[in-house]
Structures are given as structure tokens and as C-alpha cells.
Amino acid sequence: MSESTDRVVIFDTTLRDGEQAPGASMTLPQKLKVAAALQALNVDVIEAGFPAASPGDFESVRAVARQVRGVSICGLARAQREDISRAWDALREAEKPRIHVFLATSPIHREFKLRMTREQVVQNAVAAVKYAREQCPDVEFSPEDAARTEPEFLAEVVARVVEAGATTVNIPDTVGYAMPAQFAALIAMVRKTVGSRAVVSVHCHDDLGLATANSLAAVQEGARQIECTVNGIGERAGNCSLEEVVMAIRTRADFLRVHTRVNTEQICSASRAVSLATGFLVPRNKAVVGQNAFAHESGIHQHGMLKNVLTYEIMKPQDVGVRSTDLVLGKHSGRAALGERLEKLGYRLDASELDKVFAAFKDLADRKKEIYDGDLDALVETTTFGTNGGRWKLVSIHAVSGTNAAPSAAVCLEMKDGRRVEDAAVGDGPVDAVFKSIERITGVRAQLRDFRIVSMTPGEDAQGEVLIEVEHDGRRYGGRGVSTDIIVGSARAFLEVVNRISAGRPRAVRPVHDEEVACGAV
Numbered sequence: 001m002s003e004s005t006d007r008v009v010i011f012d013t014t015l016r017d018g019e020q021a022p023g024a025s026m027t028l029p030q031k032l033k034v035a036a037a038l039q040a041l042n043v044d045v046i047e048a049g050f051p052a053a054s055p056g057d058f059e060s061v062r063a064v065a066r067q068v069r070g071v072s073i074c075g076l077a078r079a080q081r082e083d084i085s086r087a088w089d090a091l092r093e094a095e096k097p098r099i100h101v102f103l104a105t106s107p108i109h110r111e112f113k114l115r116m117t118r119e120q121v122v123q124n125a126v127a128a129v130k131y132a133r134e135q136c137p138d139v140e141f142s143p144e145d146a147a148r149t150e151p152e153f154l155a156e157v158v159a160r161v162v163e164a165g166a167t168t169v170n171i172p173d174t175v176g177y178a179m180p181a182q183f184a185a186l187i188a189m190v191r192k193t194v195g196s197r198a199v200v201s202v203h204c205h206d207d208l209g210l211a212t213a214n215s216l217a218a219v220q221e222g223a224r225q226i227e228c229t230v231n232g233i234g235e236r237a238g239n240c241s242l243e244e245v246v247m248a249i250r251t252r253a254d255f256l257r258v259h260t261r262v263n264t265e266q267i268c269s270a271s272r273a274v275s276l277a278t279g280f281l282v283p284r285n286k287a288v289v290g291q292n293a294f295a296h297e298s299g300i301h302q303h304g305m306l307k308n309v310l311t312y313e314i315m316k317p318q319d320v321g322v323r324s325t326d327l328v329l330g331k332h333s334g335r336a337a338l339g340e341r342l343e344k345l346g347y348r349l350d351a352s353e354l355d356k357v358f359a360a361f362k363d364l365a366d367r368k369k370e371i372y373d374g375d376l377d378a379l380v381e382t383t384t385f386g387t388n389g390g391r392w393k394l395v396s397i398h399a400v401s402g403t404n405a406a407p408s409a410a411v412c413l414e415m416k417d418g419r420r421v422e423d424a425a426v427g428d429g430p431v432d433a434v435f436k437s438i439e440r441i442t443g444v445r446a447q448l449r450d451f452r453i454v455s456m457t458p459g460e461d462a463q464g465e466v467l468i469e470v471e472h473d474g475r476r477y478g479g480r481g482v483s484t485d486i487i488v489g490s491a492r493a494f495l496e497v498v499n500r501i502s503a504g505r506p507r508a509v510r511p512v513h514d515e516e517v518a519c520g521a522v
């Protein structure tokens, strides 16, 4: 769609609301990788965190503000001077800083959470926006739970914060309660109140699966900013998904008559980066970025596709950067060819990271004939996203199983000072035996809660990605390991967890199901 249509600002909150998803917490290096992926996507605003929430959040907002250029960097703050000052401290080095102030306005929040009257809410909101404007020229205000706020009171709050200097007014459907037509009417009312004095934004949660529909309905009534997250991660059922709204706007520009500045070819890379950093798998059938999003199984569909792809395809896979399954590199490829390919896949590695990936690539190429893009993803993940430098490193594994043999394993691990420790154990299955051996060596005991294997590439020698969740001391930890051998991949995943536990750095994960998964089954 041409530039003559209005542009919708894409405000990404993966690092703030997305990180609030149970189990999605990311380390600082992981957040910086996600921020780099968002910059490559060319979103307009990155909400990098909530600086007053914790020292770690403050540091990560400041690091993103220092690193990312060409994008507005936003920090969230409650309508309190201390929060706003803290947000400004974290943001002041950003090229384009934005402070995002929020205060709940719905009757249920006013009565039970805030214990404030309507007048007090208005006064606090106005004072907070004025104070934020003294620090920063770009101030967004969100009346939290706006969708359940009395419309006439919402109009009053919106009018007053705009008078006080808010440059964007964001209307959240905090609990995902709104229906598209109802939300559209609310946005039409807000637009009328605000006129051209501020940008009207929307922030929809997906509790009823309507976040994307509600956001697009709002755009039709003049909202010109959408708040969203990559892969739709966020509190509870998540937020409006970036890839869905952006591709809906692009694919149905004829109907919506707006555009975004997002570089859609970077969508799959960003989706992968977020999945790696959070440990959240993207469901196969997820719109736009799921593995099946462009797969055609039925004969009728395949027949139509062969005649004309438009019969069953409304977007081109290349438009969202879907990886080809072509052979990309081989045993004789050099460091430069690898670097070039990784750049095409959206990875921005420094020289030392590329050295590590190249060494791992050569090692893999000795074991695996054909190296696909998915293999490269795995190499980058294990060398740059994982817990490298952890206390324990895998040296070797020997596992035995069979119909007439008790499953057993012998494992050798190396400590940071170079000392090696070996031990062996029997188990219900070979994976269980490996985990028990690792537990005996490291002294870390953990209950396996979930175990999954996903094939990363086609072919019989494909690499398997093993994802596990364990419980230790009442907390959940996630780990992943990749290998052409699932026993080795399982050991790597378990060792990642053990290293996280040893480092006291949890990545607590949401249970997929509550029953314990018997290792014997795997």
C-alpha cells in the first residue's frame, strides 16, 4: 500500500508485557538479542521494560536505550514521581526516549486495587503526565482496564491527560474482555475526544482470542498505534501478536487502507529469536510464524497450488522470511560464507560469536552431510543464546538400552577449572539414566516435568531439539539441547538446567501439564 495512506505505529512490548508471561523471563544478553531483532524488524517503538520494577529491569532498559538507534525506546512507569524519575534515568541516553505512564480507571480497579475516587484518579493521572513531560517530550498515558471503564469517565480522563501533555493515549483491553464492534465504538469516542492533539493507541490482550481482531477494528476507527508482541506472548493468554497485525495490515491494505514500516521479511527471524530467548515454542499452527503456516497437505490444495499459488496462499512465505529448506552450506564452506548466510537469516553476531558458531559448524559438518538453515539456527542458539560458560560442560556420554538390557548411562562432565568427573547410573530409560548420572555428578536433583523433541530440519540425519522443564526447590526451570542424537540433546538440555540452578539464575517456566513425565517413556 502506498505511503499516501496513514501509517500505523507498531509499538512492540515483547520485552515488557511479553516478558510478564509466566516463565518468559530473559537474561540481559537475551534481551539485547531480542532488541536487535526488533530493530531489524523496523518497529517504531520498543517498550524495553519497567525500570522501577527491579534493578535488573532498570539495567536492561538502560542497555537497550544505549544500544538501539532509529527506534523510540520506551519505559513503563506507574503514575508516581519515583517510578517516572526511575524510568527517565533508564531512558535518558536513548536517541528517542518515551515514558509510558499508566493508571487504572475501571470501577473494579478504582475500588479494590487503588482505593481511589474518580477525582483522585484524574488528579493523579494529570500530575503524573505533567511530571513526565518535564523530563521527556514523548509521553504516553494508559488508562489501565480502559475497556471496562465507564465511557464518559474514560473520555474525561483522556481529555485531561491530553491537556496535561500526553502525546499518545493508549486504550488497553487489559483483560481481553472487549468485542470488536464494542471496542471499535470506544475508540471512535476516544478519537473524537482527542482529535488531532495526540495519537490514539490500542493495547489488546488475547484472553478470548480477539486481540488481533480488536486491534484492527480500532484501526478502522482511527487508532494509529498498535501495541503488540512477537509470537503474541504476554500476560495470561498473551498480547496482540505483532506478526498477525502487521501481516493483516499488509495483506488487506485494500480494505484497511493503512500501512506500517515493518520490514516483514524479518518476521520469522524475530519470532525465532523470541522463542529462543524465552524458551517458548511457537505452536505449529500459529498464524504467520507457525511451522504449518505455509504447509499444504491435502491433495486438493496441492493440486490448486501447483496450478496457481494464489488458490490457497494469501501471503508469500518469502514476505515473512520463511526459511528455505534448501541445502545451504556444506563441509567445505568457509567462515565468510557462513557469516553471510547467518546475516541473511537475521543474525547479527560479533567476530568472537561468529568464531564459536564456525567451530561448531565445522564439527557438525563432519557428522551431518547436509546443513540447513534450521541447523544454523540451532548452532547459533547453542553457542550464543545458551548458558555457555556454565559450571558444567559435557565431555562424553555412553548410553545403553534395549529390550533385554537395563537402560544405563555413563557420563563425563568437565568443571570450569578443567577437572573431569565421571559417573554412571541405571534408569527407567536411557534419558533417565543420563539425567541420573548428571545428578550424581553435580549433586543437583530435579524432577522432570515436561519433555519434548522437535525435529529442526528435514532428513534422517536431522538435528533434534530437546526441550525440557524441570522442578527444583519448588521452582520451574527450562532447558534446551540440540543434537543429531536425542540422548546427547537430552543431556545438553538437562545440563543447561543444572547450570542455571547452579548459577542461581532461574528461568522459571509455566508447567505444560502437572503430572510428572516418566523418563522411562523417553
Ligand code: KIV
Pocket: 017, 102, 142, 144, 145, 172, 173, 174, 175, 203, 205
Ligand atoms: O494490559 C495493560 O493494561 C497494560 C498497561 C500497562 C498498558 O499492560
Ligand code: ZN
Pocket: 017, 172, 174, 203, 205, 235
Ligand atoms: Zn498489557
